Amino acid sequence: MGEHRYNGFAALQELPETLTDETPHTDGEFGGHHLLKVESGDQFETAQEALEAVTGNKKACKPTWGDVKVCNGYVVGVGSQLQGCDNG
Numbered sequence: 001m002g003e004h005r006y007n008g009f010a011a012l013q014e015l016p017e018t019l020t021d022e023t024p025h026t027d028g029e030f031g032g033h034h035l036l037k038v039e040s041g042d043q044f045e046t047a048q049e050a051l052e053a054v055t056g057n058k059k060a061c062k063p064t065w066g067d068v069k070v071c072n073g074y075v076v077g078v079g080s081q082l083q084g085c086d087n088g
Helices: 008-013 047-055
Strands: none
């Protein structure tokens, strides 16, 4: 984790280019949902293994810059409407 623990946005900038979905809670430049896939045969066999190696947790973590989830989550995409949320 090292330096990225203190500079989460720098860590985000080092991620590979990927599908990113803007959200009502972000400015669109840095925020949003970044969808990444861990391919079997990479350094880790699963996303859960990768997350556990970095954070010690297999399911999710909450760094200062947002959420990281590797199971039991979903993203509601373009055309969806947000109801009952006071944040956006």
